[in-house]
Amino acid sequence: MLDDLALNGEAEEYSYGFLDEQTKRMIRRAILKAVSIPGYQVPFGDREIPLPPGWGTGGIQVTASIIGKTDCLKVIDQGADDTTNAVSIRRFFARVARVNTTESTGEATIVQSRHRIPERPLQDDQILVMQVPQPEPLRRLVTSEVETRKLHAFARYGLMQVRLYEDIARYGNIVMSHDYPVRVHDRYLASPSPVPKFDNPKLHRSRALTIFGAGRERRIYAIPPFTDVRSIDFDDHPFERQKWQSCCARCGAEDSYLDEMLLDDAGNTQFVCSDTSYCNDRLSEGASR
Amino acid sequence: MPVLHVSNIGKQFVMHLRGGIRIPAISNLSFSVERGECVVLNGPSGAGKSSVLKMVYGTYETENGGILVRHGDRIIDIASADPLVMKQVRRTTVGYVSQFLRVVPRISARDLVAEPLLAEGEHHDVAISRAEALLDRLNVPESLWALPPATFSGGEQQRVNIARGFITQHPLLLLDEPSASLDARNRQIVIELINKKKAAGVTMLCIFHDAEMREAVADRFIEVSPLLSGQNGSEPSSDASKTPMPPSSRAQSTQKRRGYLSGIRT
Amino acid sequence: MSDVVKPVLQVNGLTKVFDRRLACQDISFTLHRGEVLGIVGESGSGKSTLLKCLAGLMPPDAGNITLSLPDREECDLWRLEEAERERLLPTILAIIHQNARDGLRLDVSAGGNISEPLMTNGHRHYGTLRSVAMEWLKNVEIDPARVDDLPQTFSGGMQQRLQIARGLVTHPQLVLMDEPTGGLDVSVQAKLLDLLRRLVREFNLAVVIVTHDLGVARLLSDRLMVMQSGRVIETGLSDRVLEDPRQPYTQLLVSSVLQV
Structure with a gap:
C-alpha cells in the first residue's frame, strides 16, 4: 500500500x-x-x-x-x-x-x-x-471532560484516592495493576x-x-x-510493584516483568521476561561470558 | 433598676388575610417587677395577658414603648433587641413556660428537660441528673423519663414543661398558666417550686386562672384590661385603639390568633 | 459577649438576575457560629438561587458574600481567584442536598463517601480515614459495620444521614442545607431533625437551611428569613416570625399550615 x-x-x-x-x-x-x-x-x-x-x-x-x-x-x-x-x-x-x-x-x-x-x-x-x-x-x-479539566486545574484528586480506598476496603490491598x-x-x-x-x-x-x-x-x-x-498511594498502604515467586525461565532474570507462558495442553506454564530485548541481551551476555 | 421595666408598651395585630383589619392587643401598659417578686397579670380572658408575656419574651413584636431587662451586667431593651442578642437573653436571662409543651419528635422527656442546661454549656451528666431530680419532684413516673412526651397525658406533658422551664437559673421567668391541667397535689408542688424560685431571688411574671394558685404565689397583681377596637382597617392605629369593639368580635379575634400558634406546633 | 464576635458569614446587597428577572434582590444578612438561619418561602422565591450563590456554585450579579474564618483574613467569596475559592470551599463549607443521591457517590462504599472530602483535603492514611469514617457513621446513627456497604443498599433516611456525615467530616464552618428533610417519611424526618439539632450544638455549626416546612424551620432555626419574589420580606426570631407574622405573605404562609 x-x-x-x-x-x-x-x-x-x-x-x-x-x-x-x-x-x-x-x-x-x-x-x-x-x-x-x-x-x-x-x-x-x-x-x-x-x-x-x-x-x-x-x-x-x-x-x-x-x-x-x-x-x-x-x-x-x-x-x-x-x-x-x-x-x-x-x-x-x-x-x-x-x-x-x-x-x-x-x-x-x-x-x-x-x-x-x-x-x-x-x-x-x-x-x-x-x-x-x-x-x-x-x-x-468522571465522564465529563469539563469536570475532569476542573479537577486537574484545582488539583483536586481526592476522587482518585477514593478508588484506592475502595480497593483496600474491598480486597485488603490496592488491586489496580x-x-x-x-x-x-x-x-x-x-x-x-x-x-x-x-x-x-x-x-x-x-x-x-x-x-x-x-x-x-x-x-x-x-x-x-x-x-x-x-x-499515588496511602501512607499506610504504600505503592508496591508486582513480584514473582520464580525468575525468567530463559535468562534467569529476577528483576524483570515476567509473562506466564502456556507450555502444553496439560496446563504447564513457565515465566519468561516480557521484554524480549532485555532477555536476549542477558542470554548473549551470559553466552559471551 | 428593677429586673423588668415595661414602659408604655403598645401592640396591635394587622390581619392582612381579613382585609387588613387592625386588632389592638395592648396599649400604654407600664409596670416594673423587682428582684424576687412574683407578679400575676390579672384580667378577663382575651385582655392580652398572654400577649404581654410574649412581648416580654420577644415572641410578639412590641410596636411602642420599651421592655428593659437586666441581662448580666447590661440593660437590654427587648422591644428593639437584635435577634442575636435576644437569643442570648433567652439562653441565660428570660425563661418562658407556656401551658403547652412543644414536643420535639423522638427526644425523651429527660433530654427535653435537660436541654436548656445543655444549651448553657452545662456538663451532660449534671444536666441529666438535675433533670431527673426535677421530674421526680413533679411526680412524673420514672418509667416515662426515657420516652418522648408526645404520647403523655396533658398533665404529664405540662409537668415535663414546667421541669424544662424551672431547671435553669434564669433570673426572670414568664409563666403562662403552667398549672392549668394539674391536680391539687401537683399544683401544690408547683407552688412550692415557685416559692423556692422566689426565695432564690428569681423574678416571675405569671398568668394564673386558678384563684387558689394566684393567692398562693402572687406578691402583687397587675390589671390588664381588654382594649376596645374599631373594625376599619384603614384607620391609623392610635385611633383604632380607642374605638369601641363588641366583646363577641374580640373573642373571635383571639381565637384567630390561637390559629397561628397551634398551626406551627406540629 | 459573642455579639461582638465577627459573624462567620455576612451577605450584603446580594442580587442575582436571570433573563432580566430578579431571582434575588438586595439580600443582606449575617450568620454567627452556633446559629441556624432558616429561609422559608414558596418555590421560585429565590431561596435556592441564594443558596447556590452562598455555596460558590453561582456568582451573584451584585453584592458581597464575606466570610470571616479563623486563621485567615476576611474574604469576599466571589472576589477570590477561582482556584483559591475552589481550594477554600471544601475545607470550610458543606452542602446537604435535598436528594441524598446528589450529595453521595452511589457506586462508592459508605466509608469511601465519608473519606473523600478528607482525601481531597490531602489526608493519606488509610487506617485513620477508616476509623474517622466509622466514628462518623456512629455519629449519624448508622451501624459502623456497614462501612463497606454501598449507599444503594441504604434506606432514604440512612442515605440522608450518610450525606450529613460526608458533609460534616471536615468540620466545616458553614453548612448549607437545601430541604434536608424533604421526601422523607415523618418518623425518619423526626430522627433526622433530632440528629441535626444535636450536631449543630455539638459542633457549634453555622447553618443556613432552606425549607418550606415551617415545623422544621421552627424546630431547627433560631432565626427565619421569609422570601417572596426574590426579596426578603420579613426576618426575625423564628417564633416571632411564626407567631406574630407582619407581612401579608407571611401571614398567608403561616395560616396555610395543615393542622394535625
Whole structure:
C-alpha cells in the first residue's frame, strides 16, 4: 500500500516521516507545551494515519514529528519487538523516514512502545514515545471532560484516592495493576498508559524524555527528564510493584516483568521476561561470558 | 433598676388575610417587677395577658414603648433587641413556660428537660441528673423519663414543661398558666417550686386562672384590661385603639390568633 | 459577649438576575457560629438561587458574600481567584442536598463517601480515614459495620444521614442545607431533625437551611428569613416570625399550615 503513495522528490521532503510539515509543526508545538507543563494533557489535531485508531496512531504521529534521518527506531508492543503491530510500525518508519531500526534498547534513539517500558534504563539521548488509549486517569470515575479539566486545574484528586480506598476496603490491598495513575512533579495526575504498575518507578527521575500520544482522544502529554513521578498511594498502604515467586525461565532474570507462558495442553506454564530485548541481551551476555 | 421595666408598651395585630383589619392587643401598659417578686397579670380572658408575656419574651413584636431587662451586667431593651442578642437573653436571662409543651419528635422527656442546661454549656451528666431530680419532684413516673412526651397525658406533658422551664437559673421567668391541667397535689408542688424560685431571688411574671394558685404565689397583681377596637382597617392605629369593639368580635379575634400558634406546633 | 464576635458569614446587597428577572434582590444578612438561619418561602422565591450563590456554585450579579474564618483574613467569596475559592470551599463549607443521591457517590462504599472530602483535603492514611469514617457513621446513627456497604443498599433516611456525615467530616464552618428533610417519611424526618439539632450544638455549626416546612424551620432555626419574589420580606426570631407574622405573605404562609 505504501508503494501507492507518491513519495519522491520535493513532495517526499515535504512529507518526510509521512506527516506534512504543517502538521508536524502543530504537533511539535503541542509536544513543547507538554514538556513545559509536565503531566498536563495538551490537545492536538489528530491526522489520518494508515492504521486503525487505537492501534497506536497517537504514538505514530508523535514519532513522525520528532524523527530525523539519523535516528534509530525501536518499536515494541507488550515488550516484544516481533509482534505484528510492532513490525508494521517499524517497517512504516523505515519506509517513510528512511531511518535505521533496531530491536536493541541500547541502540535506539527513539523507542515507541505500547504497554511496556523497557527494562534497561533509558539514557539522556533517548526518547520514549508511549501509545495511549485513554490519557485521562479520571475518566473511569468522571465522564465529563469539563469536570475532569476542573479537577486537574484545582488539583483536586481526592476522587482518585477514593478508588484506592475502595480497593483496600474491598480486597485488603490496592488491586489496580495496570495504568496505575501517577502525580507528575507533584502537580498533575497522569496516566502512565496501560503499562503494568511494575513499570511506574522507571518513570521517576528517568534520564530520558517520555512523550505520551493519544490519537483517538487527541491528547499529548510528557514527562521531561529527571522529573519526579510518584504513584499515588496511602501512607499506610504504600505503592508496591508486582513480584514473582520464580525468575525468567530463559535468562534467569529476577528483576524483570515476567509473562506466564502456556507450555502444553496439560496446563504447564513457565515465566519468561516480557521484554524480549532485555532477555536476549542477558542470554548473549551470559553466552559471551 | 428593677429586673423588668415595661414602659408604655403598645401592640396591635394587622390581619392582612381579613382585609387588613387592625386588632389592638395592648396599649400604654407600664409596670416594673423587682428582684424576687412574683407578679400575676390579672384580667378577663382575651385582655392580652398572654400577649404581654410574649412581648416580654420577644415572641410578639412590641410596636411602642420599651421592655428593659437586666441581662448580666447590661440593660437590654427587648422591644428593639437584635435577634442575636435576644437569643442570648433567652439562653441565660428570660425563661418562658407556656401551658403547652412543644414536643420535639423522638427526644425523651429527660433530654427535653435537660436541654436548656445543655444549651448553657452545662456538663451532660449534671444536666441529666438535675433533670431527673426535677421530674421526680413533679411526680412524673420514672418509667416515662426515657420516652418522648408526645404520647403523655396533658398533665404529664405540662409537668415535663414546667421541669424544662424551672431547671435553669434564669433570673426572670414568664409563666403562662403552667398549672392549668394539674391536680391539687401537683399544683401544690408547683407552688412550692415557685416559692423556692422566689426565695432564690428569681423574678416571675405569671398568668394564673386558678384563684387558689394566684393567692398562693402572687406578691402583687397587675390589671390588664381588654382594649376596645374599631373594625376599619384603614384607620391609623392610635385611633383604632380607642374605638369601641363588641366583646363577641374580640373573642373571635383571639381565637384567630390561637390559629397561628397551634398551626406551627406540629 | 459573642455579639461582638465577627459573624462567620455576612451577605450584603446580594442580587442575582436571570433573563432580566430578579431571582434575588438586595439580600443582606449575617450568620454567627452556633446559629441556624432558616429561609422559608414558596418555590421560585429565590431561596435556592441564594443558596447556590452562598455555596460558590453561582456568582451573584451584585453584592458581597464575606466570610470571616479563623486563621485567615476576611474574604469576599466571589472576589477570590477561582482556584483559591475552589481550594477554600471544601475545607470550610458543606452542602446537604435535598436528594441524598446528589450529595453521595452511589457506586462508592459508605466509608469511601465519608473519606473523600478528607482525601481531597490531602489526608493519606488509610487506617485513620477508616476509623474517622466509622466514628462518623456512629455519629449519624448508622451501624459502623456497614462501612463497606454501598449507599444503594441504604434506606432514604440512612442515605440522608450518610450525606450529613460526608458533609460534616471536615468540620466545616458553614453548612448549607437545601430541604434536608424533604421526601422523607415523618418518623425518619423526626430522627433526622433530632440528629441535626444535636450536631449543630455539638459542633457549634453555622447553618443556613432552606425549607418550606415551617415545623422544621421552627424546630431547627433560631432565626427565619421569609422570601417572596426574590426579596426578603420579613426576618426575625423564628417564633416571632411564626407567631406574630407582619407581612401579608407571611401571614398567608403561616395560616396555610395543615393542622394535625
